[in-house]
Amino acid sequence: MTIREFMHEHFRHFNAAALVDASTAYRAHVDAGGKMLVTLAGAMSTAELGRSLARMIRAGKVHAISCTGANLEEDICNLVAHNQYERVPNYRDLSPADEQALLERGMNRVTDTCIPEEEAFRRIERRLLDRWRAADADAVRKFPHEFFYDILLSGELEPMYEGDPEDSWMLAAARANLPIVTPGWEDSTMGNVAAARMMEGKVSTPGPIRLGLEALAWFTLWYKQETEHAAASGAPSVGFFQIGGGIAGDFPICAVPLMRQDLRWDVPLWGYFCQISDSTTSYGSYSGAVPIEKSTWEKLAPYTPRFMIESDATIVAPLIFADVLGL
Numbered sequence: 286m287t288i289r290e291f292m293h294e295h296f297r298h299f300n301a302a303a304l305v306d307a308s309t310a311y312r313a314h315v316d317a318g319g320k321m322l323v324t325l326a327g328a329m330s331t332a333e334l335g336r337s338l339a340r341m342i343r344a345g346k347v348h349a350i351s352c353t354g355a356n357l358e359e360d361i362c363n364l365v366a367h368n369q370y371e372r373v374p375n376y377r378d379l380s381p382a383d384e385q386a387l388l389e390r391g392m393n394r395v396t397d398t399c400i401p402e403e404e405a406f407r408r409i410e411r412r413l414l415d416r417w418r419a420a421d422a423d424a425v426r427k428f429p430h431e432f433f434y435d436i437l438l439s440g441e442l443e444p445m446y447e448g449d450p451e452d453s454w455m456l457a458a459a460r461a462n463l464p465i466v467t468p469g470w471e472d473s474t475m476g477n478v479a480a481a482r483m484m485e486g487k488v489s490t491p492g493p494i495r496l497g498l499e500a501l502a503w504f505t506l507w508y509k510q511e512t513e514h515a516a517a518s519g520a521p522s523v524g525f526f527q528i529g530g531g532i533a534g535d536f537p538i539c540a541v542p543l544m545r546q547d548l549r550w551d552v553p554l555w556g557y558f559c560q561i562s563d564s565t566t567s568y569g570s571y572s573g574a575v576p577i578e579k580s581t582w583e584k585l586a587p588y589t590p591r592f593m594i595e596s597d598a599t600i601v602a603p604l605i606f607a608d609v610l611g612l
Contacts, residue, residue, distance in 0.1 A: 326529030354473025
């Protein structure tokens with residue numbers, strides 16, 4: 286059986302059925318000419334989601350990304366230091382002393398995977414700093430991902446590649462010049478580095494890096510433009526595929542009520558919505574809010590195709606991507 290055939294044969298009920306319904310609707314959305322935004326929370330890059338996401342980007346099934354700063358940088362970390370990562374299968378058994386030993390070795394732990402500080406982050410930091418300072422000198426301002434794109438497309442990292450470049454979603458995105466927004470970029474290693482260099486005076490403040498409100502305004506105009514093109518061609522409105530919760534999803538979904546309620550622009554609501562989350566849908570958990578709740582915030586319509594898959598995104602997302610790709 287193909288992956289798609291296996292899923293449609295065996296995934297018939299509960300979360301499994303929701304997975305198949307969501308992937309079927311995803312395919313229908315893009316086949317009808319609809320664009321799809323994918324949002325990445327958690328540690329999806331360290332989980333090597335790029336192995337499937339990069340293929341989706343190359344196949345034209347992903348048209349924009351919203352992700353945390355960690356996901357932005359950690360895909361590139363994996364590309365240049367893949368062989369020096371360490372897996373800790375028994376991470377639940379680690380003692381405080383074990384954690385301290387990892388720190389002293391420069392191994393930053395993400396659940397069962399340790400990222401090597403010097404070989405990963407510091408290699409990227411030096412090249413980013415050069416570009417930040419050059420942009421500063423030229424009074425040029427860019428979004429965080431654009432500096433990463435410059436580094437990737439220059440080829441200067443290629444001698445360092447340890448991971449397969451075909452598995453890097455950031456490299457695929459750079460080659461496609463995919464739009465990316467990175468809300469809360471400061472909550473990342475390179476965001477911390479940028480703040481430190483500003484405090485040292487090596488980069489000016491606010492500096493060459495466009496953030497926050499600028500990113501929201503830019504994304505809002507992107508959405509408006511894409512939905513106008515969709516309306517003109519008879520395609521559905523932009524879709525929203527959310528992996529995890531948090532700011533990566535909360536930030537871009539607000540673009541629609543921003544336009545409809547604050548700017549009084551006549552724009553369509555999102556044309557598709559799916560969230561993969563293991564957050565409990567109670568106790569005020571926004572990440573675990575069921576999709577229909579978003580209708581009260583003027584983000585989704587009651588008739589919008591919407592799906593909630595309560596499961597592990599590291600398992601579910603690659604399966605959905607495989608189905609969309611017809612594997």
